[in-house]
Amino acid sequence: MIEKEKINWIYKKIFTIRFFEERIKKIAKEKTVPGYLHTCIGSEAICVGVMAALNQDDWISSTYRNHGHAIAKGCELNEITSEIYGRKTGICKGRGGSMHISDFSKGMLGSFGIVAAGPAVVLGAALQEKINKSNKTCVSFFGDGAIHNGAFHEAAGLAKLWDIPMIFVCENNGYAEATATDWHLNTKELSDITKAYDMLSYIGDGNNVFEVYDISKKAINEAKQKNTPIFLEFKNYRFSGQYEGDTQLYQPQEEIDKAKQNDPIKLAKENSSKYGLNKNDLEKIINEAKEEVDKAFDFADTQPWPQPEDALEEVYVNYPVEINR
Amino acid sequence: MTIKTVKDAINDALVQSFEEDKNVILMGEDIAGGKGREQYQGTQDAWGGPFGVTQGLYTKFGGERVRDTTIAEAGFFGAAIGAAMTGLRPIVELMYVDFAGVCFDQMMNQAAKVRYMFGGKQKVPMVVRTVVGAGFRAGSEHSQTLYSLYTHIPGLKVVAPYDAYDAKGLLLSSIKDDDPVIFMEHKRLYMTSCEVPDDLKPIPLGKGRIRREGSDVTIIAIQRMNLFAEEAADELEKINISCEIVDPRTYSPLDEELIFQSVKKTGKVIVVDESNPKCSLASEISSLISEKCFSDLKAAVIKITAPHTPVPFSPPMEDFYIPSTKKIIDAVKKLKDV
Numbered sequence: 016m017i018e019k020e021k022i023n024w025i026y027k028k029i030f031t032i033r034f035f036e037e038r039i040k041k042i043a044k045e046k047t048v049p050g051y052l053h054t055c056i057g058s059e060a061i062c063v064g065v066m067a068a069l070n071q072d073d074w075i076s077s078t079y080r081n082h083g084h085a086i087a088k089g090c091e092l093n094e095i096t097s098e099i100y101g102r103k104t105g106i107c108k109g110r111g112g113s114m115h116i117s118d119f120s121k122g123m124l125g126s127f128g129i130v131a132a133g134p135a136v137v138l139g140a141a142l143q144e145k146i147n148k149s150n151k152t153c154v155s156f157f158g159d160g161a162i163h164n165g166a167f168h169e170a171a172g173l174a175k176l177w178d179i180p181m182i183f184v185c186e187n188n189g190y191a192e193a194t195a196t197d198w199h200l201n202t203k204e205l206s207d208i209t210k211a212y213d214m215l216s217y218i219g220d221g222n223n224v225f226e227v228y229d230i231s232k233k234a235i236n237e238a239k240q241k242n243t244p245i246f247l248e249f250k251n252y253r254f255s256g257q258y259e260g261d262t263q264l265y266q267p268q269e270e271i272d273k274a275k276q277n278d279p280i281k282l283a284k285e286n287s288s289k290y291g292l293n294k295n296d297l298e299k300i301i302n303e304a305k306e307e308v309d310k311a312f313d314f315a316d317t318q319p320w321p322q323p324e325d326a327l328e329e330v331y332v333n334y335p336v337e338i339n340r
Numbered sequence: 341m342t343i344k345t346v347k348d349a350i351n352d353a354l355v356q357s358f359e360e361d362k363n364v365i366l367m368g369e370d371i372a373g374g375k376g377r378e379q380y381q382g383t384q385d386a387w388g389g390p391f392g393v394t395q396g397l398y399t400k401f402g403g404e405r406v407r408d409t410t411i412a413e414a415g416f417f418g419a420a421i422g423a424a425m426t427g428l429r430p431i432v433e434l435m436y437v438d439f440a441g442v443c444f445d446q447m448m449n450q451a452a453k454v455r456y457m458f459g460g461k462q463k464v465p466m467v468v469r470t471v472v473g474a475g476f477r478a479g480s481e482h483s484q485t486l487y488s489l490y491t492h493i494p495g496l497k498v499v500a501p502y503d504a505y506d507a508k509g510l511l512l513s514s515i516k517d518d519d520p521v522i523f524m525e526h527k528r529l530y531m532t533s534c535e536v537p538d539d540l541k542p543i544p545l546g547k548g549r550i551r552r553e554g555s556d557v558t559i560i561a562i563q564r565m566n567l568f569a570e571e572a573a574d575e576l577e578k579i580n581i582s583c584e585i586v587d588p589r590t591y592s593p594l595d596e597e598l599i600f601q602s603v604k605k606t607g608k609v610i611v612v613d614e615s616n617p618k619c620s621l622a623s624e625i626s627s628l629i630s631e632k633c634f635s636d637l638k639a640a641v642i643k644i645t646a647p648h649t650p651v652p653f654s655p656p657m658e659d660f661y662i663p664s665t666k667k668i669i670d671a672v673k674k675l676k677d678v
Contacts, residue, residue, distance in 0.1 A: 074426065107459035119461035124425055125454050132450055135418020142419055143426040146365065146404055166445070169415025176410065329460035330494050332518035335546040336593040338494075 017225070022290045023300065025067050025224055026283065030304035032059045032083040033280050035092070036255070038312055039082065039099070039113075043259035049101050050112045055083040057222075057254040060279035061186050062087040064227025064249075065154060068235055072122050073152040074140040076133030079114035081126035084156055090118045092311035102318035109321040110329075122151075131164035133157055134183060138170045141181040152235050153181040160191025162208055163199065171244070175212040180238035182231070183246040186221060188253035189274075193265050206248040214246050221249030222279040225286065251279065342538060347393050347530040349504035350469075353511035354394065354431070358401050361429060364515060365405045367416045368433025368469075372398035372408045390435060391471065391530055413443035417468070421451050421520075424466040429515060434470035437524065438481045440489060451520040452495030465518045467511075472500070473526040473564060474614060474651045474662050483651035483658075485615045487562065488624065490522045491591045497545055498591040500524040502566040503534045506589055509543030516542060526564045548595035550602070554584035557672050558602040558609045561585055562621055565612040565644075565663060572668035581676050591621055599625065600633055607638035608675040612663050617645040639678040642671045 017025075036054040043052045055062065062083035069075070069088075077084040085095055090106060098105030099113045106118050117123040124140055127133050134155040141153035161167050162185060174181055187205050189196050202208055206216040215237070219230040227249055234245045252274035256263040275281070287297050327338050344352065357364045371394040373387025385406075388395025398406040409416040413434065420430035434440065440447075451464050474483040491498045497519050501507040507525070514521040551566060552573055561569035566587050573583035586602050588595055603609055609629055613622035626641040644663045652658050 074422075076422075105459075107457060110459060111457045115457045117458045119425070119458060123458075124422055124462075125450070125458055127450065129445055129449050132418065132445065135415050135446070136422035136425075136450065138415070139419035139422025139424070139428075139430070140426045141422075143423045143428045146428065165442075166414040166418060169410070169412035170418060172410055173412060173415045173419065177407070330456050331497070332455070332463050334497075334519075334593055335544075336596065 017228070017290070019291065021067060022292065025063055025228070026287070026292065026297070026300045027304055028063045028066070028087050029059045029224055029280065029283050030301050031092070031308060032062060032086050034305050034308040035082060035086060035311075038308055040255075040259060048099060051079075052099070052113050052259040053080040053257070054255040054259060055080050057252045057274070057279065058186050058188055059083055060224035060227055060283070061184070061221045061249045061251060064224040065156070065184055065231045067228045068231035069152055069154065073154070074122050074124055074137060076124045076137045076155045077117065077126040078130070078133065078157060079126065079128045080158070081114070081116045085116045085118070085123065085126070088123055089121045090116065090123070092307055093314045094118070096311040096315035097318045100315040100318065101320065102315060103321040103325070104318045108325065110326075131157060131161035131167040134161075134167050134170035137181055138174050138179060141174070141179045142177065145179060150239070154184055155181065156184045156186065158191065159185060159187040159189075159196045159205055160194070160199070161185070162205060171209065171212050171214065171246070174244035175214050178242040179244055180242055181244050182234055182238060183244065185246065185248045187248050187250045190253050190257070190266070192257045193261075195265070204248070206246055209246045214244055216246035216248065218248045218250065221251030222277045222282055224279060224283055225290070252277070341535045343533050344504045344508070344536040345531050345533045346501075346504045346507045346525070347391065349508035349536050350393050350511055350525060351396065353508045353515070354397060355400065357512060357515040358397065358405065363427060364429045364431065365407065365423070366394065366397060366431045366433070367407045367409050367420060368394070369409055369411055369435050371433050372403070372406055389433060391527065393525070393530070394433070413439060414446055417443040417446035418450065420466045421446060421454070421464055424464045425454065425462045429465050431467045431469055431515065434468055436482050437470040437472045437486045438484050440486060447490065447496060447520070447522070448493050452493045456495060463518045464520045467514045467521045467523050469523045469525060471527050472524045473528050474646070474658060475528045477653065477655060477658065479653045480650040485524070485563070487524065487591055487613075487615055488620050491621065491624070492619070495520065496592060497521040498524070499545060499589065500526070500563040500591060501589060502529065502563050502587055503532065504536050505534055505540065506543060506549070508536055509540050510545070510589065512540070512542035513545055517545060521545070524563070529564055545590045546593035546595055547590070548586060548588040548598040550598070551585040551587050552583065554582035554606070556582045556606060556608065557675050558584045558586060558606045559668065559672070560599060560609065560611045560625055561587055562613045565614055568663060568665045568668055569612060571665040572672065575665070575669055576672055581672060583672060588625075594625075596628060596632070599629065603629055603633045604636045607636050608678065609637070609641045610644060610668065610671050610675065611641060612644045612668060614646060614662060616648055617643065618648060620645055639675055642675065644668060644671060
């Protein structure tokens with residue numbers, strides 16, 4: 016049984032992310048913002064479902080497809096949007112951009128543009144928690160493409176060897192960039208790769224936010240109880256291209272149409288009455304989410320650009336020699 | 341005063357740092373060594389790293405803080421970054437700097453950049469201890485110095501001590517530093533020794549050292565090259581040529597002022613670097629001098645480096661590869677006549 020407050024939170028976040036990413040798609044088409052944009056349309060339920068099982072000070076890592084994780088982890092919408100616009104008031108002061116939306120004060124260790132960079136970093140945070148006998152949950156998000164990268168395997172091996180209770184969350188969205196998952200996998204199921212590490216793994220429907228939440232919560236408890244890492248594979252579909260502007264010629268229309276029947280937003284709406292939300296409640300949440308997203312984009316658009324020389328700041332904590340020479 | 345080897349001075353700095361700060365941990369391949377074997381487990385360490393530098397730490401501080409890893413540099417380097425961000429001060433050992441390639445992403449793209457690209461909210465206080473240097477008949481993949489590889493990357497600091505005094509003082513500072521530091525230990529210097537006070541204070545990063553005062557020629561020597569510079573200066577003194585030896589000690593940050601002061605004094609400069617010549621510390625320092633001290637120079641800066649080749653194995657070839665005392669003497673004589 017999930018408490019009412021959490022249900023409202025889940026619905027608010029899942030709609031916020033979808034509306035946010037739809038606005039990103041729009042500005043990408045209009046070419047009104049600089050830089051690469053990667054949207055997470057289709058993985059909202061994973062972002063929200065996992066984060067619903069976490070506290071705000073728990074540690075996560077994300078990737079270049081991070082908007083949903085950042086929103087669900089509690090980063091400020093205005094700051095996220097300003098960052099994407101390259102403005103001084105952005106969450107990373109304009110130095111990161113869309114691929115690096117991350118707020119350490121909200122438990123984000125980083126959003127990495129390098130595939131599979133995150134798991135080892137989270138392993139380190141989890142090792143710190145273990146050494147300091149602290150109990151924060153540590154979760155690394157990555158896509159199905161990352162499971163072929165050595166850095167993932169090295170982190171997985173050490174996590175198991177050292178009995179580190181971290182959670183690996185693989186968003187199996189059907190594509191590693193433009194390469195289909197059913198082509199790049201060597202195993203029947205993606206999560207079979209954990210067999211080499213004798214690591215527990217569970218597979219869930221990444222379109223169903225409540226299933227994601229349920230599996231995540233159980234996995235976190237089990238990992239801590241057994242002092243062991245756990246690998247979660249959530250299957251979903253990447254409606255977006257690899258990046259905004261991707262022609263997506265490699266994604267067949269019939270595949271997209273079929274996936275739409277399991278769209279996480281559609282499922283969340285269908286399930287709403289089951290979780291005690293009536294039509295009015297749902298409408299209110301949807302309107303609030305939409306309004307907040309609109310406000311954030313209006314805010315970002317009015318924000319000042321950084322000064323060119325701001326580029327020289329915060330390379331080091333302390334550096335006794337002039338940086339700009 | 342106690343006479344210490346570089347190896348023992350580094351071990352001392354590690355022990356002292358472990359005692360002073362419970363957040364200091366050490367991770368690396370075989371830094372304890374032999375741990376899996378019953379006769380060693382929990383009671384003593386066997387290897388202490390391939391050069392025995394970390395010997396005794398596992399026994400003294402236990403397996404929670406002194407962690408033998410698998411041969412998975414990307415894994416434990418990444419872990420050091422996450423551990424550093426969340427409050428520990430990890431030291432990781434890269435057994436040979438030649439293995440930099442398998443974990444360079446972690447240093448170049450994560451350790452060096454997370455502070456900057458995530459808006460200055462976090463810091464990465466980690467140290468990479470690594471072994472550099474030719475002259476060990478160790479072949480092309482266990483003999484490089486690669487100083488400039490890390491010095492090139494904004495966000496990283498690079499330290500390369502010559503003697504035991506600097507090794508201890510600079511390692512103490514590196515571990516206390518809030519930025520990621522690459523601490524390079526030369527395998528041919530481990531057994532060299534000098535006086536090291538027991539209560540040596542940390543030596544700040546970015547401060548070079550005049551190893552020998554002189555008036556005719558400035559020799560800027562990088563790490564082990566200080567040995568050859570000293571030998572050359574001794575020889576040259578006999579024929580009344582006075583050499584000043586500058587040891588920058590740290591390369592990012594670099595004590596540019598100390599270098600410039602010496603150049604102003606002598607007007608004649610030799611930079612000696614064991615690395616390959618292209619985009620090296622030698623070329624960087626030489627270019628800085630040309631740019632900032634052009635009017636003080638009486639002759640073009642001379643660079644003495646290894647050739648643009650991998651490190652060869654066979655002794656005659658390897659000895660030819662490494663800059664020598666003779667090459668420095670010849671260069672000084674050439675400059676003296678200018």
